[in-house]
C-alpha cells in the first residue's frame with residue numbers, strides 16, 4: 001500500500017511561512033497537521049485538514065537540543081486527535097532545498113509521541129512530516145508498530161506538485177519521444193508517466209480528453225462510464241468505429257483500446273459502472289475530468305473530488321433554440337480546486353438551475369452534442385490540467401471558468417465569478433474530508449490477507 005500525503009498548495013505555503021518565523025529562543029518551529037485519510041487497495045491517502053502551530057509559550061528550553069515543544073504542546077495536539085478523531089502528524093522544516101530527511105533526534109522523538117496519539121485515537125494513522133523549502137518527506141504509522149515512509153506527495157492547487165519517490169519512467173524506445181513538448185519542463189514526461197487521471201464519462205466530452213491524455217503520455221488513465229455506444233454517438237465519440245456501433249461496445253472499452261493504440265505502455269483502468277460505484281478510482285487520482293450530464297451530477301462529482309482533495313475539471317455544452325432555425329451553441333470549462341472557490345461559489349451551480357433540472361427530469365430527449373464543440377472544451381480542460389501541473393509560464397489561479405461561445409467561436413474568461421465570490425468556500429467544510437468510516441485497524445487486517 002502506497003502512503004500518499006495530500007495537501008492543498010495554498011495551505012502548504014502558509015505552513016512554510018509560519019514555520020520560518022523566528023522564535024524567541026527555539027531554533028526551529030514545530031506544529032501538527034490534522035489528517036483525514038481514505039484508502040484504496042493500492043493507496044493510503046492522508047488528506048491534510050488543518051495546520052496547528054505550536055504556540056510560542058509552549059516551547060521549552062532544553063539543555064541537549066536547545067529547545068523543544070513542551071508538555072502543553074503535546075497535550076493540545078492529543079486533544080485534537082481525541083476530540084476530532086483525526087490522524088496527527090508532527091511537522092517541522094529544515095532550511096534547505098531538495099529532499100529533507102529526519103535527524104536522529106527527530107526520529108527518536110517521533111517514536112515516543114506517535115504512541116501517545118495511538119492511545120487517544122487508535123483508529124487513525126499518525127506520523128511525522130519534515131519540509132524543506134521545496135520538498136517534503138515523512139513517515140506514517142498504520143499501527144503502533146508498523147511504520148512506512150511516504151511514497152508520494154500531492155500538493156494540490158494551481159500550481160500542483162506531484163512528487164513520487166520511486167517514479168515510473170516512460171519506456172525508452174523508438175515510439176517514445178516527447179521532445180516536442182519538452183518546453184513543459186525537463187522532467188515533464190516522467191511526471192506525466194506518474195499521473196493518475198480519472199475521466200468520468202467516455203462519450204463526446206470524455207473521449208477526446210482520453211485521446212489527448214494518451215498523446216501527452218499520462219501513465220495511468222481511469223475511465224468510468226456505464227453506457228454502451230449507440231448509433232447516435234458516432235457523430236462525436238473519438239476512437240469509435242462502425243463495428244463498435246454494430247456490436248454495441250461499452251464506451252469504456254473503446255476508450256481503453258484507443259488509449260493503448262496510441263501508447264501501449266499506459267495503464268488504463270476502464271470501469272463500466274456509474275462513477276459513484278468507482279470510488280477507488282477517484283480517491284487516489286491526481287485529477288478528475290467530469291464530462292457528465294446535468295447540474296446535479298456535477299454537484300455530486302465535485303463534492304466527491306473535494307472530499308478526497310482532488311482537483312476537478314468540468315466541461316459541458318448546450319445547444320439552445322433561440323428562434324426558428326436559430327440556435328445558440330455554448331459550453332464551459334470550470335476548474336475547481338481543493339479549498340478554493342467551488343462551482344457554487346462561482347455561481348455556476350445555483351439552486352435555480354438545480355430546481356429547474358428537477359422539474360425538467362424525464363422531459364428532455366437526446367440533447368444535441370457535436371464533436372467540434374466537445375473537442376474544443378476537451379482541449380481547454382487538458383490545457384488547464386497541463387498548465388496546473390507543469391506550468392510552462394508563471395501561472396497561479398484559484399479557479400478557472402472559461403466560456404465557449406460556439407456561434408462566434410470564441411473562448412473567454414467568464415465575467416460571472418467576480419460577482420459571486422465572497423471569501424473562502426464554505427460549501428465543503430474541512431471535517432468532510434476523507435472517508436468518514438475510515439478505521440486504520442481494518443487496514444492492517446486487510447494487508448495481512
Ligand SMILES: [Zn+2]
Pocket residue numbers: 092093094102103106130
Ligand atoms: Zn529536524
Ligand SMILES: [Zn+2]
Pocket residue numbers: 340341342343344345346425426427428
Ligand atoms: Zn463553495
